Amino acid sequence: MRRPIGEITRGTTGRNRLRRADRWIAAVHGRLLRSADRPLVVDLGYGASHTTTLELFLRLRRVCPSVEVVGIEIDPARVAAAKPYERPGLSFALGGFELPVGRPPLLVRAFNVLRQYGEAEAWDYWAMLRGRIARDGVIVEGTCSEVGHRAVWAGLDASGPRTLTFSARFDAFDRPSDLADRLPKTLIHRNVPGEPVHAFLRDFDHAWAVNAPLAAYGSRQRWMAAVRTLSGTWPVAAHPPLGGRSRWRLGEVTLPWAAVAPGPVGRSG
Incomplete structure (x- = not known):
């Protein structure tokens, strides 16, 4: 097997850290997922714990019972630690931005994986992911605070970035520009x-x-x-x-x- 593409992240994660993004994905892309017979979703770079991938799986199953979710991590130890939590429709695999899955995913969630790269590299990895999703697939790539109360994410399809979403708990900021530190790497500078x-x-x-x-x-x-x-x-x-x-x-x-x-x-x- 070739070396996965990318670098190991800090792996910081926690329960409900990505709840705001998951809620948006279910509402905005639920219809897209239901339009496919076996929709495949990839959670790229889930971190040191399987938790947020499992939460994504459970939340998407409520809007699309046939969805399959694969958590991908570049660190073999993190994959090994997640394997005991597999179940029908949920699995974990070693890999990186090359997305080593059996078929093009309909949706990719990638959170807090591009912070350690330069802006030019972030654009390149966006392009790489866009080339690996299904023809009508989408990518949700962004960053959130440690507990997930402030988040910003970009929505992309095969043609490029399409949307930018700001999301925050109302007690997590003094003014909206406080969310600036969560901008995607392609925008933060x-x-x-x-x-x-x-x-x-x-x-x-x-x-x-x-x-x-x-x-x-x-x-x-x-x-x-x-x-x-x-x-x-x-x-x-x-x-x-x-x-x-x-x-x-x-x-x-x-x-x-x-x-x-x-x-x-x-x-x-």
Whole structure:
């Protein structure tokens, strides 16, 4: 077997760390999963514990009982530790960005695996993953805080990045731009004046401040009002499954990738 592609991560993980992303995946891509006879989902770089892969499997089984999930890790010891937790439809395998599975996956979840790479490498690994998914497959790649209360992820398909989602628990930030440290590697160094993602976070902070009086009714109401304010100048998703009140009230906001794509010196996919 050839050496897996990639480097071993710190492996930090924990129960419910990826719950926010899993909830979004089930809501946004549940129909895609149900459209296939044997939908294959890959959890890439699940870390030192099998926990988040098992949670993904159980959550997706609720929306698509036929889904199969494979957790892939580059560290043989982590794979060996996860093997006892296999069950029908859930397995663990040694590998990396090459995705050593029997057929192209319909969905890949990759969280906290690109933080240790440079921006150019992150774009290259995005391209590699895009070339390995099913024709109508998708990738959800992002980063979250240690306990999962703040997260940002990109949604990609075979043609490139399509969306960017910000998600946070309402007591996990003082202002929306606090989520900047969770931006995907392809964007995190672009949070500087002149870049679209910086402008978005600046405007989000302003909308948050303008709607401060609504804090008396709770942070959820303030967040929803801030997103409505943003919708006047930014193309935030306003309808299910990507947006609208049902997603905003969960502490989410999703934009088309094109709205925040890096400038001319960067890459847009």
